[in-house]
Amino acid sequence: MNIPAVLxxxxxxxxxQPLTDTLPKCxxxxxxxPLLDYWLEMCQTAGFSPIIVNLHYLSEQxxxxxxxxxYGRGVTLAxxxxxxGTGGTLLRHADALRGSSFFVAxxxxxxxxxxxxxxxxxxxxxxxxxxxxxxxxxxxPWNCGIVSLDERGVVQxxxxxxxxxREGLANGAVYFMEPEVLSLLDDCAAPAxxxxxxxxxxxxxxxxxxxxxxxxxxIGTPESYAAAQKDFPSAGRLxxxxx
Numbered sequence: 164m165n166i167p168a169v170l171x172x173x174x175x176x177x178x179x180q181p182l183t184d185t186l187p188k189c190x191x192x193x194x195x196x197p198l199l200d201y202w203l204e205m206c207q208t209a210g211f212s213p214i215i216v217n218l219h220y221l222s223e224q225x226x227x228x229x230x231x232x233x234y235g236r237g238v239t240l241a242x243x244x245x246x247x248g249t250g251g252t253l254l255r256h257a258d259a260l261r262g263s264s265f266f267v268a269x270x271x272x273x274x275x276x277x278x279x280x281x282x283x284x285x286x287x288x289x290x291x292x293x294x295x296x297x298x299x300x301x302x303x304p305w306n307c308g309i310v311s312l313d314e315r316g317v318v319q320x321x322x323x324x325x326x327x328x329r330e331g332l333a334n335g336a337v338y339f340m341e342p343e344v345l346s347l348l349d350d351c352a353a354p355a356x357x358x359x360x361x362x363x364x365x366x367x368x369x370x371x372x373x374x375x376x377x378x379x380x381x382i383g384t385p386e387s388y389a390a391a392q393k394d395f396p397s398a399g400r401l402x403x404x405x406x
Contacts, residue, residue, distance in 0.1 A: 166263050168211035169256065170202050170248055170270040173219035178383045187221040188271045190228055191388065198382070199225070202270045203234035209278045211266060213259055215239045217252045235263075236303050250348045250356030251342075261342045267358070269336035273391055275378035285339035288371035289315055293343050295371040297335035299379035307333035307381070308359060312373070318370035321363055332372075334359070335379050 176188025183191070189199040199216070206214045215235055218225050222242050247255055253267065264285065264310040268274075276297070283297040296318065301307045309331040311320035321334070336358075344362055351361040363370065378395065382388040 164213055165210055165264055166169065167256075167259050168206045168209075168214045168266040168268075169253060169260070170199070170206070170214065170268055171252060172199060172225065172270040173217045173222075173243055173246060173252075174271055175220045176271065176383070179388060179401045180384060182385075182388070185221075187225050188382075189225060189295075191382070193273050193382070193391055197228060198273060199228070200232060200234055201234065201271055201273065202268060203229070203238065205278060206266070207234055207236065209282075212237055213239050215241055215256050215259065216270070216388050217247075218242045219244075219246050233323070248353070248355030248361075249351070249358040250351070250361050253345060253358075254348050254356070257345050261345060262341055264341055267338045267340055271383065272336060272379065272381050273395060274335065274337060274375065274380075275396065276375045277377075281373045281375075282339065283336075284371065285371040289317060291369055292317060292371040293347075293366055293369045294340040295373055296340050297337040297375050297379070298332040299335045299375045301331075301333040308363075309333055310378075312372060316372045317368060318363075318366075318372060321370060325360065332374065334363075335375060336381075337375075 172189035174188055175181035190197040203214065216229065216238055218240055226240050229238055229240060241256065253260065281297065288295055298310065307324065309322045310318045310399060313319050334362065347362055347365050348356050353361050380387060380391050381389050
């Protein structure tokens with residue numbers, strides 16, 4: 164799959180302090196490996212090109228790690244002096260993304276899934292859908308963005324961190340998108356556009372879904388990070404079928 168990928172890795176990870184006082188969240192260890200390496204390995208195995216990683220907080224550490232990593236080949240590092248927002252990062256690299264479907268992941272989550280199956284779901288999406296969202300079953304749905312689906316698996320409603328929601332499938336913040344999404348971002352006129360706030364609401368009825376039943380966890384809190392160290396597969400390896 165020779166398509167572009169954007170790994171969003173610029174965040175401060177404030178909820179993980181003090182761990183992230185001196186270590187960027189995208190480099191925290193999971194099963195003995197920096198989190199970002201899992202995403203870089205996945206993207207390289209899938210044949211994505213270019214692989215764009217945005218940087219901001221402790222950017223020098225991330226850049227040095229990527230330079231020394233066996234997965235750093237073909238990676239474009241994109242420093243943001245001021246955070247552009249997740250949608251703003253996509254717009255900054257629009258020239259590289261407008262020609263084809265592209266992959267986007269919040270690289271501060273840890274995930275195991277079949278890229279081949281995810282891509283197949285996107286290719287088989289209903290014709291009017293502009294993107295395919297990865298879903299997972301969350302143990303704490305009130306802390307996630309929960310979706311409501313129709314019989315086709317297309318998102319009809321989105322409930323962001325709603326304390327009244329007690330169950331449901333959550334947005335994993337991993338996507339395949341079509342270039343038309345960039346036009347929506349252009350039109351929203353937000354100073355730092357955000358995928359969750361400025362894309363998803365404009366795409367209700369046009370977001371296909373793929374359910375990750377293998378493993379997905381947001382490690383944004385000390386509790387969830389500790390849980391990942393216990394329940395993430397002990398081998399700490401991703402197995403992706405790039406064909």
